[in-house]
Amino acid sequence: xxxxxxxxxxxxxxxxxxxxxxxxxxxxxxxxxxxxxxxxxxxxxxxxxxxxxxxxxxxxxxxxxxxxxxxxxxxxxxxxxxxxxxxxxxxxxxxxxxxxxxxxxxxxxxxxxxxxxxxxxxxxxxxxxxxxxxxxxxxxxxxxxxxxxxxxxxxxxxxxxxxxxxxxxxxxxxxxxxxxxxxxxxxxxxxxxxxxxxxxxxxxxxxxxxxxxxxxxxxxxxxxxxxxxxxxxxxxxxxxxxxxxxxxxxxxxxxxxxxxxxxxxxxxxxxxxxxxxxxxxxxxxxxxxxxxxxxxxxxxxxxxxxxxxxxxxxxxxxxxxxxxxxxxxxxxxxxxxxxxxxxxxxxxxxxxxxxxxxxxxxxxxxxxxxxxxxxxxxxxxxxxxxxxxxxxxxxxxxxxxxxxxxxxxxxxxxxxxxxxxxxxxxxxxxxxxxxxxxxxxxxxxxxxxxxxxxxxxxxxxxxxxxxxxxxxxxxx
Numbered sequence: 001x002x003x004x005x006x007x008x009x010x011x012x013x014x015x016x017x018x019x020x021x022x023x024x025x026x027x028x029x030x031x032x033x034x035x036x037x038x039x040x041x042x043x044x045x046x047x048x049x050x051x052x053x054x055x056x057x058x059x060x061x062x063x064x065x066x067x068x069x070x071x072x073x074x075x076x077x078x079x080x081x082x083x084x085x086x087x088x089x090x091x092x093x094x095x096x097x098x099x100x101x102x103x104x105x106x107x108x109x110x111x112x113x114x115x116x117x118x119x120x121x122x123x124x125x126x127x128x129x130x131x132x133x134x135x136x137x138x139x140x141x142x143x144x145x146x147x148x149x150x151x152x153x154x155x156x157x158x159x160x161x162x163x164x165x166x167x168x169x170x171x172x173x174x175x176x177x178x179x180x181x182x183x184x185x186x187x188x189x190x191x192x193x194x195x196x197x198x199x200x201x202x203x204x205x206x207x208x209x210x211x212x213x214x215x216x217x218x219x220x221x222x223x224x225x226x227x228x229x230x231x232x233x234x235x236x237x238x239x240x241x242x243x244x245x246x247x248x249x250x251x252x253x254x255x256x257x258x259x260x261x262x263x264x265x266x267x268x269x270x271x272x273x274x275x276x277x278x279x280x281x282x283x284x285x286x287x288x289x290x291x292x293x294x295x296x297x298x299x300x301x302x303x304x305x306x307x308x309x310x311x312x313x314x315x316x317x318x319x320x321x322x323x324x325x326x327x328x329x330x331x332x333x334x335x336x337x338x339x340x341x342x343x344x345x346x347x348x349x350x351x352x353x354x355x356x357x358x359x360x361x362x363x364x365x366x367x368x369x370x371x372x373x374x375x376x377x378x379x380x381x382x383x384x385x386x387x388x389x390x391x392x393x394x395x396x397x398x399x400x401x402x403x404x405x406x407x408x409x410x411x412x413x414x415x416x417x418x419x420x421x422x423x424x425x426x427x428x429x430x431x432x433x434x435x436x437x438x439x440x441x442x443x444x445x446x447x448x449x450x451x452x453x454x455x456x457x458x459x460x461x462x463x464x465x466x467x468x469x470x471x472x473x474x475x476x
Contacts, residue, residue, distance in 0.1 A: 028231045029146050032220060036142045037135050039221035046127075046134040053120070053127035060120035063113055066105040073098045083298045095297040099343075102290040110279030119272035122265050129262035136258055138219070140469040144462050145216045149230050151458035152209035155451055159198065159205040162447045166191070166198040169443075173436065187436040194440045246398040249467055250391050256472025260390060263383040270376040277372040280365045281358065288352040295342040302332040394470050401463030408456035415453050418446040 037043055077094045084096050106113060173191040210226070217224045244252075254260055307328045314325040337345075358365060425442035428434045 025225060025227050026229050026231065029143065029233065032142050032146055032216065032230075033139055035222060036138050036220040040134070040138050040219075041221070043131070043134045043138060046131040050124070050127035050131045053124040057117075057120040057124040060113075060117045063116065066103050068101070068103045071098070071100045071102075084294060084296045086298075090298060092298070097295040098292070099294065100290060100292045102288065104286060104288045107285040107287060109284040110282030112276050112279030112282075115272050115275040115279060119269050119276055122269035122272060126262045126265035126269060129258045129265060133258035133262060136469060136472075140466060141219055142216070143465050145212065145219055146230065147233070147458050147462050147465070149209065149212040149216055150233060151454060152205065152212045153230070154454045154458075156202070156205040156209050158447070158450050158454060159201040162443075163195070163198040163202050165443065166195040169439075170195045190436040190440060194443070246395045249398060249470055250394045253390055253394060253470040253472070254387065257390065257470055258472070260386055263379075263386040267376070267379040267383045270372070270379045274369065274372040274376055277365070277369040280368065283358070284356040286354050286356070288354065290350045292348050292350075293343050293346045295339055295346070297336075299337040299342050300334045301337050303335045305331040305333060307331060390470070394467070397463050397466040397470070401460060401467060404456050404459035404463060408453065408460055411449060411453040411456050415446070415449045418442070418449045422446045 075094075075096045075098070077096075080089060080091045081094060082088070083090045083094070169191045170188075173188045176187070213226070213228060214224050217228070307330045309326050310329045312325045312327050315322040316325060317323075422442045422445075425434060425439045429436070429439040
């Protein structure tokens, strides 16, 4: 009884592990997309670049705010020096502390700061488009390779069906060979040769499937799982012609595709960069303010003690003769001023309005304008080239899709014709009217047509997905 209990527990655990393993080995298109986008290094780099652009944009806005700085310093001096309290020379050890708080605000600098904000904002928006473009590119590549795996799976299934038919032909011919009923002596060997050809086709199809799976897993940047199973897509019903012409796809792509938006935004950002450089040529008006205070160990104050009458050394003439002149003399003693009192008493403020006029700066600012204009021209060429490449790629994908659809329609008719031809050939073979060679030719024609039909169908879907990408329909 106890053994049965342990056996049931082990059975449940094993079933659970197998179910989990099977779940991990099953990949849907959405799962592949999520894994690929999360693991793709180009997407991660684009995200970091976008974050850098965001920080630069925030900094450009913060550059409009006043700059505030504080300074604290302590000085120890020995020997002859200046008393910071009396501004006289002394010859003693001194300790002095200085405190200052300064602020500066640029009021006008040719709108360079304002244009820098606009430039950084456009650069940040371009970075976001680059990030989206990186995700879009991964998305379309995953979809294409996902469909390629499904294509390879269908081809493998078709070759296995061909192998089964070839095996049936060999088994039937072998029986007839034993009975001496084959029409010609080579019937049996012909069917065995066809069987070997079908086996080779299965091996090649399996290799193609493994290669397609490997490529898909490499795009997802995860370890290859040979036993992975992809969920099928509805790739049976073709929608006919795509519904729009290449020029319509191109015009939509200009408005929707992230890579085009990024190129346009970077060109617009460069235009603002030219204005920033030109603004640096104009005068700069700024206001500066500061608060200062200090302390010195030499800081002292005189404290009154009393007064005494002392002779001045002078005399006055009186009727009785000369009389000495006396005066009251105050008596003081020196008392060190404490730290907090000096801190409050030495407090001072300053406010400055300054105008900086660039007269000659070794042509640094002038050359900065020239470089900004060259950068603008370069980004204009990048934008134009992006649009040209886009138009060419759209036209190529559209005509490839149209060719695949036309090939699919023609191959569909071919499959129907060869199916009927194969049926008739089988009847005639059973009746002994034709040889095995004629039958194998009919069979090979049908098999080749079915494989071409599968390829044409998936080619159509692949190129239609590429056109969807150009129209911005693959955004996540």
